Amino acid sequence: MSRLRTPLSLYVHWPYCSFLCRFCAFSKARVPAAGVEHDRITTALLQELRTSLATHQDKELHSIYFGGGTPSLAKPQHIAQIIEAANSLVPLAANAEITLESNPTLAEINKMRDFKQAGITRCSIGVQTLDNQTLAGMGRLHTGTEGLAAVDRAKQLFPGKVSFDMIFGFAGQSLDQWEKELEQALRHADSHISIYQLTVEPGTPLFRDQNAQRVILPSNDLQAQMYEAAVKICSQRGFRHYEVSSYAKEKDAESLHNKGYWQGRQWIGIGPSAHSRYIDPSSGKRISTVRFPDIQRWEQHCDRFGHGTAKSAVISDDDAKQEAVVFGLRMLDGLSNSRFAAVANGQTLENYLLMDQVQQYAHDGYLLWDNVQGHLSPTERGLQVIDSILMDIIP
Numbered sequence: 001m002s003r004l005r006t007p008l009s010l011y012v013h014w015p016y017c018s019f020l021c022r023f024c025a026f027s028k029a030r031v032p033a034a035g036v037e038h039d040r041i042t043t044a045l046l047q048e049l050r051t052s053l054a055t056h057q058d059k060e061l062h063s064i065y066f067g068g069g070t071p072s073l074a075k076p077q078h079i080a081q082i083i084e085a086a087n088s089l090v091p092l093a094a095n096a097e098i099t100l101e102s103n104p105t106l107a108e109i110n111k112m113r114d115f116k117q118a119g120i121t122r123c124s125i126g127v128q129t130l131d132n133q134t135l136a137g138m139g140r141l142h143t144g145t146e147g148l149a150a151v152d153r154a155k156q157l158f159p160g161k162v163s164f165d166m167i168f169g170f171a172g173q174s175l176d177q178w179e180k181e182l183e184q185a186l187r188h189a190d191s192h193i194s195i196y197q198l199t200v201e202p203g204t205p206l207f208r209d210q211n212a213q214r215v216i217l218p219s220n221d222l223q224a225q226m227y228e229a230a231v232k233i234c235s236q237r238g239f240r241h242y243e244v245s246s247y248a249k250e251k252d253a254e255s256l257h258n259k260g261y262w263q264g265r266q267w268i269g270i271g272p273s274a275h276s277r278y279i280d281p282s283s284g285k286r287i288s289t290v291r292f293p294d295i296q297r298w299e300q301h302c303d304r305f306g307h308g309t310a311k312s313a314v315i316s317d318d319d320a321k322q323e324a325v326v327f328g329l330r331m332l333d334g335l336s337n338s339r340f341a342a343v344a345n346g347q348t349l350e351n352y353l354l355m356d357q358v359q360q361y362a363h364d365g366y367l368l369w370d371n372v373q374g375h376l377s378p379t380e381r382g383l384q385v386i387d388s389i390l391m392d393i394i395p
Contacts, residue, residue: 005060007093008278009260010053010086012045012064013271014071015295018105018141029295031073041295042078044302046085048270048291051306053089055281056268061090063097063257066120072102076111080118097122097256104142104150112157123154124194125164130181134170139205148188155190160253162190168226169198171215178226179233186237191253195230196245197223227384243331244383262327264343272298272308277315286315286343317345321352322394329386334368334377349376357393 016031064086066079083098099122100115102108112123129135130144142150147164154162166185168178186193198217200210209215218226231241239247243262248254260267266278273293280287289312292298298308315323320343328335337348344352350371358376361367366382366389369375378386 005058005091007062007260007265008056008059008090009063009065009257009265009267010049010061010090011257011267011269011271011274012049012066012071012082013068013269013274013291014041014066014074015069015272016073017068017070018073018103029069036073038075038078040299042074042081044299044308045082045270047302048307049082049085050089052268052270052276053086056090056266056278058281059090059266061086061092061096062265063099063260064092065098065257066100068101070103070108071100072108072111072115076114076118079115079120083119099124099255099257101126102150102154103140104147106146109150109153112154116157121158122161123158123163125150125154125162127151127164127185128167129170130184131170131173131177134173138170148185151188151190158190160191163192163194163255164189165194165196167196167198168230169218169223171217173218173226175222175225175229179229182230182233186233186239189237189239191249192255193234193239193247194245195234195247197227224384231380231384241332241380241383244386259331262330263339264324264327286320288313288315320344321347325349325353325394326390329376329378329390330383332377332380332383334375337374348374350374352395353393354395361389361393 015029016036017029018031064083066074066082071079079100083092086092098120100120101124102112103126115123125147127144127147127150128138128140130147132143135143151162151164164185166182168182182195200217210217217223234241234247238249240249241247242254243258246255246258267276268278269276269289269291272291272295274291276287276289278287279285289309291308292301292310301308321340324340324343325335328339335349340349340352341347353376358367358369361382362369365379366385368377368379378389382389
């Protein structure tokens with residue numbers, strides 16, 4: 001039966017955080033002084049879930065991802081309710097991946113066994129850095145030692161299914177410090193790690209600090225060296241760099257949910273600010289939606305309409321083709337003609353892309369173009385500058 005069902009992913013946004021990181025631009029809110037109204041937000045999530053999945057019951061859920069915010073602040077029984085409700089509407093695949101993001105604080109890690117019993121199969125931990133001074137400056141409530149202890153604890157509960165995040169490019173960080181920090185982190189890693197360059201997003205405290213020159217980040221050249229060091233060190237430790245920011249020891253350790261985004265699969269997002277991309281079963285058109293970011297407004301709309309959708313739009317053919325290339329070339333596996341043609345009304349990559357530019361980048365060692373198989377992929381060198389390449393090859 002599963003072969004006949006179209007794969008679908010579900011993203012659940014739990015918006016509350018116990019602290020607000022100075023670099024974070026995601027939609028979130030600090031836990032209210034009176035505490036989170038857990039029943040209230042769970043009821044709204046379930047309302048939106050039932051409304052959103054009602055027209056997709058012919059599909060199959062390949063992944064569920066609880067992100068935020070800090071979804072490990074939620075109650076395990078409520079996470080279980082959401083998983084059970086989703087499965088009752090759209091059946092879970094036998095090997096479905098169900099991920100929960102967590103901060104490495106003791107209170108949240110102590111709930112991990114309960115989350116596993118609730119149905120979570122994979123854990124993603126926001127370690128970020130091992131430097132205590134940087135952690136404190138960024139607003140984190142844990143130490144580097146506590147971060148690694150959380151990873152070790154999670155590995156006992158989710159062997160082979162634990163990932164954690166690291167960030168490079170903090171103020172004052174040297175290449176040598178980053179290399180030593182990453183080496184230490186990888187000694188505790190399971191089978192997956194995500195490594196991000198610190199980005200300064202408008203509206204964040206870090207953005208204001210940088211504009212006021214209270215914070216000076218490493219130069220672009222130094223950050224490029226840090227990126228290259230991450231690729232080299234992870235490779236030496238047996239981690240394959242399969243996506244711009246993602247490394248895995250084995251194929252089955254790769255994030256199934258995130259690969260769904262990069263491969264252009266359909267997904268439904270519920271919760272404040274959540275996005276969706278899916279094909280409308282009645283019209284056959286590709287649809288993009290985004291929910292209200294304000295929590296109270298989103299809850300009120302869920303009560304009134306069964307969902308908190310702020311915007312809904314049809315994705316044009318041109319935008320669909322562009323998205324397929326942009327997301328597909330985030331991965332070293334790249335993009336095939338068959339996958340591209342599925343969203344391009346049968347058009348091939350060579351008839352869409354600026355092939356003179358593609359061939360030049362292939363000649364220079366940034367892209368690999370297989371003319372026989374109709375397959376385009378970045379090299380490791382190309383992956384580092386893929387954003388610039390995309391600007392040159394997409395018409």
